[in-house]
Amino acid sequence: MxxxxxxxxxxxxxxxxxxxxxxxxxxxxxxxxxxxxxxxxxxxxxxxxxxxxxxxxxxxxxxxxxxxxxxxxxxxxxxxxxxxxxxxxxxxxxxxxxxxxxxxxxxxxxxxxxxxxxxxxxxxxxxxxxxxxxxxxxxxxxxxxxxxxxxxxxxxxxxxxxxxxxxxxxxxxxxxxxxxxxxxxxxxxxxxxxxxxxxxxxxIEKEETDFWGILLLLTGVPALQTFLEDGQRFDWFSSPLIRICFLIWIVSLPLFVVRQFFARHPLIDLRVLKNRSLSAGSIGLFLLGTVYFGTLFTVPLMGQSLLGWNPLLTGIVLLPGILGFAFTSMLVGGSMGKLPLFPILLLGVTMVEISLFQLSSISPLVSPDAFFWPLMFRGMGLACLFPPIMTLAMATLPRQMVASGAAIVSMMGQLGGAIGIAVLATLMQRDAQLHRSYLSANLVPSGVTLNERIDRLTTLLAGRGMSWEEARKAAVAMINQSLDGQSLMLTYGNLYVVVGTVALVLILLVFLFEKTPLSHPRRTRTNLLSPQTGGTPEGS
The missing domain is CATH 1.20.1250.20 (MFS general substrate transporter like domains)
Structure with missing residues (x-):
């Protein structure tokens, strides 16, 4: 047993x-x-x-x-x-x-x-x-x-x-x-x-070395990571390097997975994924990696590129939310085995959604203080998700398989973050261009065209002592700055909606985890004491 x-x-x-x-x-x-x-x-x-x-x-x-x-x-x-x-x-x-x-x-x-x-x-x-x-x-x-x-x-x-x-x-x-x-x-x-x-x-001290597994991993992982991290920079499939990396990882990594399932001594025992809770936890950590690293990517970038924060201020703005995460994690961790975990998961998703909704509606004119509660809700919400999902993922694993399970969930979290950032970076560039084009075509509600707007600003600046040429350049610069700021703000709002959609999928995990004494402590304790169950814990 x-x-x-x-x-x-x-x-x-x-x-x-x-x-x-x-x-x-x-x-x-x-x-x-x-x-x-x-x-x-x-x-x-x-x-x-x-x-x-x-x-x-x-x-x-x-x-x-x-x-x-x-x-x-x-x-x-x-x-x-x-x-x-x-x-x-x-x-x-x-x-x-x-x-x-x-x-x-x-x-x-x-x-x-x-x-x-x-x-x-x-x-x-x-x-x-x-x-x-x-x-x-x-x-x-x-x-x-x-x-x-x-x-x-x-x-x-x-x-x-x-x-x-x-x-x-x-x-x-x-x-x-x-x-x-x-x-x-x-x-x-x-x-x-x-x-x-x-x-x-x-x-397992005398385990044979899976050389084919190592070879497939050594070729597939660097290719995948380069594809994800540099795809946006090299305009994806228009670059020969990105095309080659795509072909390498799309062949190597599926072969690696097949190899690990059927090898006598696999490099990483993927057969533990037959455990339903570990599979659900791996999916959950992948999605959490996307949500966590996705917001960690967008918030500092928005602050520095749009709101004029320096790196030190960026870290200070993020810090209260992380401290909220740490404090809430301790509370959630201490409650495991005493309170049902599924309501905590639902509370976590709700708080993350509130945070992302608040972030998506922030104005470019706000002070750093406006980020306190959105980031605090983010930290507390993630704290209601990370510890329970990691715990439930491992809850029904035999202890000798915990090392393999921990490696899998760690890898899934890292991949979720890398893929999430790559997707968000691509969406950011595409949406910024689309929003800028739309705003340029519809600059003001009255139907005044972009050129008319520039002419009016030029006349205004020239009347303040600038030469006509200097005033024209200054007017164009002001319009461009305004358009860039507004288009970026709309873009970041869209990105938070995308991350929020990913977070909503986490609700489905509630139905995938096996019920254990950790997820349903009171229910299981009642079943143990019930004479009808004969002292056998019931999973329903």
């Missing part, structure tokens, strides 16, 4: 408190430095362009390389962990991540920064799935929800703190400090990992 994470009689009481606390700090700390490092660089790209003498297209590879390494390695975390031991794998990954951070900081050429960022992504991939597995093992069954809430806090605080830290360091120091900051933290986490992280009791 296999023991599942949520089983009523669980023979795994969790680790002693003396081990659980430092292990939790190590797991969350590793997750934090990975998520911070994945976003801290974004605000420093302009400074890096100057320091490394790179163009916009060239410097973008600093971000793309990290994403490729990260998504490439996540599916292989369980395999590598089993082969060399989880303690050794996790510790060495933190140590190498720290080393590559230092090497990024001291690099003087773009090529080496990109190489070390790729290796950073590869080593950082160990943190997500392994940290979640460690937390699930560390806590007793009645606190699995709290473990997943702590993990959710770790993966959500980083993207909010990254822009704040990056903005401060870039403003007060030089760009290498975005990487130097990881070094002391990484050294401390390396020591803690070696001291407290245990090897997995479920490791």
């Amino acid at each position: 296999e023991t599942t994470v949520s089983e009523v009689e669980d023979n795994h009481p969790g680790y002693p408190l003396s081990l659980r606390v430092p292990l939790t700090l190590t797991a969350i700390g590793a997750t934090l430095i990975e998520t911070i490092d994945s976003t801290v660089v974004n605000v420093g790209l302009p400074k890096m362009m100057g320091g490394l003498d790179a163009s916009v297209d060239e410097i973008a590879w600093v971000i793309t390389a990290y994403s490729i390494g990260n998504v490439l390695m996540i599916p292989m975390t369980r395999f590598v962990s089993d082969r060399i031991g989880r303690k050794k794998y996790f510790t060495v990954s933190i140590l190498l991540f720290t080393l590559f951070s230092y090497l990024c900081a001291v690099s003087t050429s773009l090529m080496w920064v990109v190489v070390f960022r790729l290796l950073q992504g590869v080593t950082g991939a160990a943190f997500f799935a392994t940290s979640q597995t460690l937390l699930i093992e560390a806590f007793p069954k009645e606190q699995i929800g709290l473990a997943n809430a702590l993990f959710a806090v770790g993966i959500s605080l980083g993207p909010a703190l990254g822009p704040v830290i990056g903005g401060y360091l870039v403003y007060h120091e030089t760009w290498p400090w975005m990487f130097y900051i990881n070094v002391p933290i990484g050294i401390v986490l390396t020591v803690m990992s070696w001291r407290f992280v245990p090897d997995s009791p479920y490791a």
Whole structure:
């Protein structure tokens, strides 16, 4: 009889408190430095362009390389962990991540920064799935929800703190400090990992290497990530590079999936997807990745491109919502096993929808304070979704399959974010052009044409002392600025509607998860005590 994470009689009481606390700090700390490092660089790209003498297209590879390494390695975390031991794998990954951070900081050429960022992504991939597995093992069954809430806090605080830290360091120091900051933290986490992280009791030590699976993954994932991240920049299928990447991943990744289902020793055991709750959770994390990273992409971009925010202000505006997420996650995590989870999921979707509705109707003339409640609702709503979905995804898995399940849901969350951002970036460019064309043709309700409007402004400015030529240029610039602002505002409003539609699909997950003591605690407890059930928990 296999023991599942949520089983009523669980023979795994969790680790002693003396081990659980430092292990939790190590797991969350590793997750934090990975998520911070994945976003801290974004605000420093302009400074890096100057320091490394790179163009916009060239410097973008600093971000793309990290994403490729990260998504490439996540599916292989369980395999590598089993082969060399989880303690050794996790510790060495933190140590190498720290080393590559230092090497990024001291690099003087773009090529080496990109190489070390790729290796950073590869080593950082160990943190997500392994940290979640460690937390699930560390806590007793009645606190699995709290473990997943702590993990959710770790993966959500980083993207909010990254822009704040990056903005401060870039403003007060030089760009290498975005990487130097990881070094002391990484050294401390390396020591803690070696001291407290245990090897997995479920490791398969003599597993054969799935070379075909590795080959298909090595070709398919970089091609998919390049296709998603650079497709918009190269105008999608008009670029030979994007067409080649599309052909590579559309062949390699389906073959990889087929291979994993039928291989004797698969690289990542996709057969765990036969578990209904894990499949539902994987879909949920994919959609949540789209909602979470989609709004994390659009809100800062809107603030900086339309409202004139600097990177530091952008991070400060995002911070209250993330703190609301952290606080609500603790409440939700503590309530798991005591309150039904499905109403919490519905509350989360409702709050996210309210947030997106408020964001879609914001005026370009508002102050940063106007974003407080929309982003607070966003954070609290996501906090009602992330921990329950992650918990329910793992709830009916045998403990020896948790590592494979964690790798799958981590990968799905990353892919959801990457695909969501790619789609939103494409829609943003297309909609901005459409809205600008429409506004140009219908500039004012009275039917005054664009040229007539420019003539009136030119006359007005010329009457204030400008030459006719200067007044004409100033009038055109003012009209263009107004059109750009209005078209972008309408575009961002449409993007929030798209993200809101994706969030609505999460409601369907309520009907896909299996009913467990975690999802229906009171109902299950009643069934256990009922003489008619004979003490057998009922799933309905």
